[in-house]
Amino acid sequence: MACSGHGVAVAMRTAAKVLEEHRDELSRLDREIGDGDHGENMHRGFAALVTAMERDAPDSPGGVLKLVAMTLISKVGGAAGPLYGTAFLRAATAVKDTGELDAPTVAVALRAALDGVVARGKAERGDKTMVDALLPAVLAAESAAERGEDVPALLRAAADAAAEGADSTVLVLARKGRASYLGERSVGHMDPGARSTALLLRTFADVASGHR
Amino acid sequence: MACSGHGVAVAMRTAAKVLEEHRDELSRLDREIGDGDHGENMHRGFAALVTAMERDAPDSPGGVLKLVAMTLISKVGGAAGPLYGTAFLRAATAVKDTGELDAPTVAVALRAALDGVVARGKAERGDKTMVDALLPAVLAAESAAERGEDVPALLRAAADAAAEGADSTVLVLARKGRASYLGERSVGHMDPGARSTALLLRTFADVASGHR
Amino acid sequence: MKKIINDPSTVVEESLKGMASAHPDLIEVQLDPAVVVRADAPVPGKVAIISGGGAGHEPLHGGFVGRGMLDAACPGHVFTSPTPDQVQAAVQKTDGGAGALLIVKNYTGDVLNFETAAELAEADGVAVRSVVIDDDVAVTDSLYTAGRRGVGGTLLLEKVVGAAAERGADLDGCEALARKVIGQVRSMGLALAAGTVPHAGEPGFTLADDEIELGIGIHGEPGRRRVKIGTADEMVKSLLDPILDDLPFAAGDRVLLFTNGMGGTPLIELYLAHGIAERLLAERGIVVERRLVGPFVTSLEMQGMSLTLLKLDDELVELWDAPVHTAALRWGV
Amino acid sequence: MKKIINDPSTVVEESLKGMASAHPDLIEVQLDPAVVVRADAPVPGKVAIISGGGAGHEPLHGGFVGRGMLDAACPGHVFTSPTPDQVQAAVQKTDGGAGALLIVKNYTGDVLNFETAAELAEADGVAVRSVVIDDDVAVTDSLYTAGRRGVGGTLLLEKVVGAAAERGADLDGCEALARKVIGQVRSMGLALAAGTVPHAGEPGFTLADDEIELGIGIHGEPGRRRVKIGTADEMVKSLLDPILDDLPFAAGDRVLLFTNGMGGTPLIELYLAHGIAERLLAERGIVVERRLVGPFVTSLEMQGMSLTLLKLDDELVELWDAPVHTAALRWGV
Ligand SMILES: Nc1ncnc2c1ncn2[C@@H]1O[C@H](COP(=O)(O)OP(=O)(O)O)[C@@H](O)[C@H]1O
Ligand SMILES: Nc1ncnc2c1ncn2[C@@H]1O[C@H](COP(=O)(O)OP(=O)(O)O)[C@@H](O)[C@H]1O
Numbered sequence A, B: 001m002a003c004s005g006h007g008v009a010v011a012m013r014t015a016a017k018v019l020e021e022h023r024d025e026l027s028r029l030d031r032e033i034g035d036g037d038h039g040e041n042m043h044r045g046f047a048a049l050v051t052a053m054e055r056d057a058p059d060s061p062g063g064v065l066k067l068v069a070m071t072l073i074s075k076v077g078g079a080a081g082p083l084y085g086t087a088f089l090r091a092a093t094a095v096k097d098t099g100e101l102d103a104p105t106v107a108v109a110l111r112a113a114l115d116g117v118v119a120r121g122k123a124e125r126g127d128k129t130m131v132d133a134l135l136p137a138v139l140a141a142e143s144a145a146e147r148g149e150d151v152p153a154l155l156r157a158a159a160d161a162a163a164e165g166a167d168s169t170v171l172v173l174a175r176k177g178r179a180s181y182l183g184e185r186s187v188g189h190m191d192p193g194a195r196s197t198a199l200l201l202r203t204f205a206d207v208a209s210g211h212r
Numbered sequence C, D: 001m002k003k004i005i006n007d008p009s010t011v012v013e014e015s016l017k018g019m020a021s022a023h024p025d026l027i028e029v030q031l032d033p034a035v036v037v038r039a040d041a042p043v044p045g046k047v048a049i050i051s052g053g054g055a056g057h058e059p060l061h062g063g064f065v066g067r068g069m070l071d072a073a074c075p076g077h078v079f080t081s082p083t084p085d086q087v088q089a090a091v092q093k094t095d096g097g098a099g100a101l102l103i104v105k106n107y108t109g110d111v112l113n114f115e116t117a118a119e120l121a122e123a124d125g126v127a128v129r130s131v132v133i134d135d136d137v138a139v140t141d142s143l144y145t146a147g148r149r150g151v152g153g154t155l156l157l158e159k160v161v162g163a164a165a166e167r168g169a170d171l172d173g174c175e176a177l178a179r180k181v182i183g184q185v186r187s188m189g190l191a192l193a194a195g196t197v198p199h200a201g202e203p204g205f206t207l208a209d210d211e212i213e214l215g216i217g218i219h220g221e222p223g224r225r226r227v228k229i230g231t232a233d234e235m236v237k238s239l240l241d242p243i244l245d246d247l248p249f250a251a252g253d254r255v256l257l258f259t260n261g262m263g264g265t266p267l268i269e270l271y272l273a274h275g276i277a278e279r280l281l282a283e284r285g286i287v288v289e290r291r292l293v294g295p296f297v298t299s300l301e302m303q304g305m306s307l308t309l310l311k312l313d314d315e316l317v318e319l320w321d322a323p324v325h326t327a328a329l330r331w332g333v
């Protein structure tokens, strides 16, 4: 597996498939504690991305990430659109015009993505949002990079941490986004955005590891 | 039992009770093949009649019948209001200012009521309307009168015939009123107006016979 | 049954009170007998246009009382025609000396009660005419039925005749115009789910999850048949075709298209259906010159819709466009 | 799920097409990105008033585009906020040289997307201001929530600010007026039964037969608590009391009372509820000077209602009464 622009593009196309498969699950989660559109939103955004990549496939990882950002911003809507859009935009900016991403760069990109989400959404860990998946993923990626792991190993560590982070949202009270209106009733349900973050990272890890 | 104005008033008050008891049944029948308001319509009319009779209880049978007619016309609405209203109005006119109704007069009054219903509604026997109960009742009353039966016996004969007539509506196709829109789907359900006619005649017979 | 009501037996009365408080400048509501009258009635020299029918079809008819439309509306109980004394009171309150035209939807109860009312009003010395509207093509007129039902076309009739009366048309003129409109307006509806009459407490009918009632009446009466639910394209076509065939409407005809909601179908679906109907009409070369979209002739919270097509000419276009100021329809003022 | 649609993924687009065909004189609809624009835009020298939000709340916002109200509306997918490029396109289409005011309902998605849009529009050289409306008292502002939601008050805000812009108020003036309205408008809603998002296919939530959701949001989000359904008197009071306590409204205050339907509740119930609200306000000595009753800020076919109270002064009364000509609100023209 290569972390070239092509590799990133493959990861995004795979993500589109995964999100289509999990569309109903994500919407169901959102129906429990939000307005039921998260699966549809993510699916719409990534389906549009696939179309956009058919027309125009940037060579560099940064170019692909920027296309992802612009497509999500203009196609997803809702809270997830600008949040994921900002995340990918910041990641694109962080990797600059690197041709092949190495593990430290991936860690930096993930950190930039997290910072973007927090800058826009002002959520803290424990607020029951995608931050609860993304933040532990970033921490795991950073220590993997420090340990000198390669990109597949780093992404697997990040994906594991994100999955655990998403699971952790089940037990907490939502404090940001629509789910916050539920108050105590949000407890007991996983946050859909945390779940989609975990799915994305798992997909990226799988593609990087050659599993998908 | 006397067929004085007082007797007729007692019969009407009893009818109000009976219609209240059968309100749901009549509405249910009407829901099957009409718009579900017949029980409510009849109950509203006779409840208003009880109130009206408290204010003003006419002495003569004709006076009571006229009060019934005017109250039903102004309180019932729907198809049943003008039809029953006309029936009682014609009956009132037919009995003129007779102080005590004898059997032949009751038969004449019932015939006048039927003629009124037919004049307004233009239904024929077999159209699945109240006519299917009232017409056989009139025929039975007329032959009872010819046989020289007294008022209670005449009304019992009329009530029996009306009940049979109402039963007969189950198997026929509605051709008048709202039920006609159902076409074939009206078959298998008793006509609510035929049922209320049968109930009224049964009540009058019971009161005349001293059973209620 | 879940409803925002206090008591099934007072729904109509309380709703009328609320309506009165919502439109103090427009209408006056009298409760016993129940009549909604335009605030400036009687208008001297003007023919009074009066309609009425069972409640549960709001805004029909009370929502159309006001300048340029109805002088009075007589609301019955839910789905129950009003009584003659209500209509008689309406005539008395609105008689400006030029007579009254009663607009009656073709249901046995309505026809009988308005008939009696007309007699009472004539006895009071007011010249009264009645017209019966029966625009629903779902139920074909035959020996075996009480005739077609009056549905969505009623609103168009009330608007057009109301405008004519406001301009000074006399009783003959109003009646002739009404008969003309009745002659060239056709409707058909469908239901996805029934409404619940308050005192009944349960839905008027039950449809399977994949079933619709084609040709539904505004009291939940069935129409042509139950069919599987289709796409919006199919459903709209199944309403439009019988309407077009009935009059018939032909290429080159100018029409008003009224896409009506039954009460529980949201506007997003009505607009969607309206767009389809416009497209189908354009394909047939029929020219939609005026349109109305919304829940105007309803059946409580029934989910469903109806289409109404009125053939237009210059006279009808002008009368449709004339100012109207009522609770539910307002323009030019 | 029973709906008059062809395909969940094309509902908004098809509905917009139908809306365009229904109101050719009033609006122009562009589909990619989706924007509803008033037919005579841009109006030179006029501040453009722009709003938007997820679809499913019709007639909000597209039904309020036209003279005296909105210059453009940006409809998102059902219950999903629009995207920045839609808002950017709306600004471009309506920019008359005096800047644009964006009216945003307080939902994370709406706020974030409009924020991005404002940046894009500024980059295009248009002066843009945003106001966020958060009139729903059901959800109290606290550290723990994203703040109050924007609901029924949005319509009143759009009407009043739209009237001011039409009269020539500048961007500062429009913004200040908007903040004033937001400061003195409060709402709360309840639901009896959920609507169904087309692509979800099943109701957004489920209530027991005797249960209502008090403080419901217009996307079916819960509010304060689930309670046993009461009489209309009780339900209206349970909406009105928190509204009155919140601002607070006091005896002698002049108000506009807006009784809003959630989409699946028929007018007969809304008028009934409105009458109760007027009575309760009168008992408190609060003077209802203007009113609006109907399904205007809806949640698909949700059964339920909301009440909105706007504190009035002469300026607001005059702006409310000013002519408006849109698909859903029209008077004086
Ligand atoms: N302020 C926020 N910060 C971070 N993430 C948020 C915030 N608000 C919402 N989210 C995320 O967005 C997800 C919901 O996205 P989506 O359903 O697509 O949009 P919407 O909430 O507008 O319907 C939530 O599950 C949560 O993870
Ligand atoms: N043309 C008619 N002639 C005789 N009876 C009729 C006619 N039309 C309807 N009816 C009777 O009226 C009954 C319905 O009354 P009701 O439900 O109170 O009024 P509505 O049909 O207006 O709702 C029917 O069951 C039938 O017996």
Ligand SMILES: [Mg+2]
Binding pocket: A030, A034, A035, A036, A037, A038, A078, A178
């Ligand atoms: Mg969502």
Ligand SMILES: [Mg+2]
Binding pocket: B030, B034, B035, B036, B037, B038, B078, B178
């Ligand atoms: Mg009936």
Ligand SMILES: [Mg+2]
Binding pocket: B035, B037, B078, B079, C054, C079, C080, C081, C109
């Ligand atoms: Mg009836």
Ligand SMILES: [Mg+2]
Binding pocket: A035, A037, A078, A079, D054, D079, D080, D081, D109
């Ligand atoms: Mg959403």
